[in-house]
Amino acid sequence: MTNPVITVKFFASLREVVGQGEAEIAQSDGQTVIDIWNSSTNNMIQPENTLMAVNMDYVDAAHPVKAGDEVAFFPPVTGG
Amino acid sequence: MLIEIKESAFEPYQRLLDYQSESGFTGKYGATAVFVGSMREFNQGDDVEAMQLEHYPGMTEKYLEKISQEAAEKWDILDSLIVHRVGEMLPNDPIVLVAVWSAHRAAAFDASRYLMEELKSRAPFWKKESLSNESRWVEKNT
Numbered sequence: 001m002t003n004p005v006i007t008v009k010f011f012a013s014l015r016e017v018v019g020q021g022e023a024e025i026a027q028s029d030g031q032t033v034i035d036i037w038n039s040s041t042n043n044m045i046q047p048e049n050t051l052m053a054v055n056m057d058y059v060d061a062a063h064p065v066k067a068g069d070e071v072a073f074f075p076p077v078t079g080g
Numbered sequence: 081m082l083i084e085i086k087e088s089a090f091e092p093y094q095r096l097l098d099y100q101s102e103s104g105f106t107g108k109y110g111a112t113a114v115f116v117g118s119m120r121e122f123n124q125g126d127d128v129e130a131m132q133l134e135h136y137p138g139m140t141e142k143y144l145e146k147i148s149q150e151a152a153e154k155w156d157i158l159d160s161l162i163v164h165r166v167g168e169m170l171p172n173d174p175i176v177l178v179a180v181w182s183a184h185r186a187a188a189f190d191a192s193r194y195l196m197e198e199l200k201s202r203a204p205f206w207k208k209e210s211l212s213n214e215s216r217w218v219e220k221n222t
Contacts (some may be wrong), residue, residue, distance in 0.1 A: 009132035079205025
């Protein structure tokens, strides 16, 4: 059974800018990653260099999203 | 091939010895390349008192497994180990250990460099530094 929602996660400075770490968005046909950003941030302008992942793999903004997916947005990484 | 995310301080050289002694490749390797990254007490001209290291649980491990697999396909290596710290840390704390074992040195050097560079450029970790009067996100890796 698929879940009719998309889980959205924000990390690090982007979580602070957006004001939340996690959200759920209703799924609809034809959604892409940038649509998920717009729905979950109230159309906030996406900071340059934002990285995006679907189900923990890097994707670009035009990547399609389906019910049950986990979509994540985060700034450039600084580990190591 | 092992990935570990540590929420408290770890001793990289002890971890290396323990992993190596439990491995099945004793007698097979002629080269071990080791990289240890530690927290500095300064950054961008400021004294840094502490640091918070955040990660994306699940994706971080998945990404580190992916690059470990890639290294094993690109070079003739016997094994690799990546240990990375998260959470609150203090200057001089080890942040990351990358170790690669191979029969000859070239593969160990090249694969460990590859793992470390891929980790720095794409593994989802983020540093937030505490200075004496403010905290700030580190915006780019050097």
